[in-house]
Amino acid sequence: MEPHPKFELNEAVAGWRNALASTGSLSFDIMRELEEHLRDSISRLTAAEPTEEEAFLIATRRVGSPAALAAEFRRAKPYGVWVNWATAVLLGVQAANFLLQLVPVAAALLQVAVLRLLTPIQAGRFLHQPFSPMMWLSPLLYVLIVQLLLSLCWRMVRNRDIDVAAWLFKARQHPWKTGVLLVGLSFGLYLVRIVTQLVLGQPHFPFWPIYVYAFASSLYLPLTVVWLLHRRLPQRAG
Amino acid sequence: MLSKELIAASTKPLVLSILTRGESYGYALSLEIKRLSGGQIEWSEGMLYPLLHRMEDEALIESFWQEGLGGRDRKYYRIVRAGKRALQTHKQQWTMLNNLLNNLWNPIPNSN
Numbered sequence: 001m002e003p004h005p006k007f008e009l010n011e012a013v014a015g016w017r018n019a020l021a022s023t024g025s026l027s028f029d030i031m032r033e034l035e036e037h038l039r040d041s042i043s044r045l046t047a048a049e050p051t052e053e054e055a056f057l058i059a060t061r062r063v064g065s066p067a068a069l070a071a072e073f074r075r076a077k078p079y080g081v082w083v084n085w086a087t088a089v090l091l092g093v094q095a096a097n098f099l100l101q102l103v104p105v106a107a108a109l110l111q112v113a114v115l116r117l118l119t120p121i122q123a124g125r126f127l128h129q130p131f132s133p134m135m136w137l138s139p140l141l142y143v144l145i146v147q148l149l150l151s152l153c154w155r156m157v158r159n160r161d162i163d164v165a166a167w168l169f170k171a172r173q174h175p176w177k178t179g180v181l182l183v184g185l186s187f188g189l190y191l192v193r194i195v196t197q198l199v200l201g202q203p204h205f206p207f208w209p210i211y212v213y214a215f216a217s218s219l220y221l222p223l224t225v226v227w228l229l230h231r232r233l234p235q236r237a238g
Numbered sequence: 239m240l241s242k243e244l245i246a247a248s249t250k251p252l253v254l255s256i257l258t259r260g261e262s263y264g265y266a267l268s269l270e271i272k273r274l275s276g277g278q279i280e281w282s283e284g285m286l287y288p289l290l291h292r293m294e295d296e297a298l299i300e301s302f303w304q305e306g307l308g309g310r311d312r313k314y315y316r317i318v319r320a321g322k323r324a325l326q327t328h329k330q331q332w333t334m335l336n337n338l339l340n341n342l343w344n345p346i347p348n349s350n
Contacts, residue, residue, distance in 0.1 A: 029313075030287065030291065032313075033264060033287065033313045034283065034287065036263075036265070036310060036311070036312055036313065037264050037265045037283060037287075039310065040265040041265065043308070062283070063283045063284075064282065064283060064284045068284055069283065069284050069287075072284040072285065072287075072288045073287070073288050073291070075288065076288030076289065076291060076292045
């Protein structure tokens with residue numbers, strides 16, 4: 001007879017959470033709340049039940065199937081889930097936007113470091129050859145940073161090192177504070193980028209309207225997030 | 239045990255009434271109602287949580303995450319002003335219904 005695999009409560013709860021997530025209609029916030037309920041229920045049951053596994057099975061049966069729970073929430077909150085997901089996506093895009101502002105800064109610093117290592121003649125060749133390394137370095141840095149961000153975020157969310165639901169919740173409770181913070185960060189990073197490029201003597205933007213466009217685009221996303229957070233969810237009739 | 243319809247109709251005023259005693263979270267609310275009703279009322283999670291979220295959308299209650307006993311975060315709910323007003327309306331309606339049924343079942347001898 002094969003040995004019975006040891007029951008691991010956290011793994012079992014993670015499996016249950018994945019089943020909830022796969023319904024596609026529950027927000028982080030709701031899933032986390034239901035998980036806390038399940039864990040409370042298990043803690044209470046383990047006082048009477050002989051094993052954690054039995055307590056888990058009883059507690060999940062009481063909470064109900066993920067499909068049934070999702071159906072109840074869809075009936076009660078037909079719009080809520082989409083607003084939550086849209087907010088999460090926009091916040092993610094905004095986070096990427098912040099960090100991508102740093103790419104030209106990193107590329108410029110790298111170029112300065114490389115030029116210091118070269119003799120003036122080599123530096124001249126380096127800068128004036130038809131396909132300067134800087135031409136492909138920036139896109140490469142973009143890809144690397146995005147890739148790094150995505151894998152880091154995924155790992156942190158999966159391990160629950162960061163709590164997206166709690167962040168979203170706090171952001172929704174303080175929409176104007178969040179807005180000021182986002183706009184401040186966005187504008188600050190934009191300034192850092194421009195100042196660094198000017199100080200290092202990097203090629204400037206070709207003509208002035210591009211500054212206006214770049215500034216407006218650094219405000220667009222934070223303002224959209226603020227609008228989403230501030231907007232009340234649609235009320236149901238009755 | 240109460241009928242499904244009666245549970246559905248009474249959950250909102252019951253939740254509002256329990257929350258007037260102080261903030262609480264879903265699991266504690268369901269234990270509290272079971273205790274107060276002597277085991278007569280058991281709220282299912284599939285009914286309670288969607289209702290709490292809907293009441294929050296209706297701005298009757300508000301919620302916040304806070305560390306509870308055992309170091310785990312829990313989502314607490316608290317009643318807000320509109321919720322207290324809604325509870326007053328519920329009180330009037332349930333009292334009226336209660337008085338009406340009492341009068342019908344225990345008629346006062348006609349004094350005429």
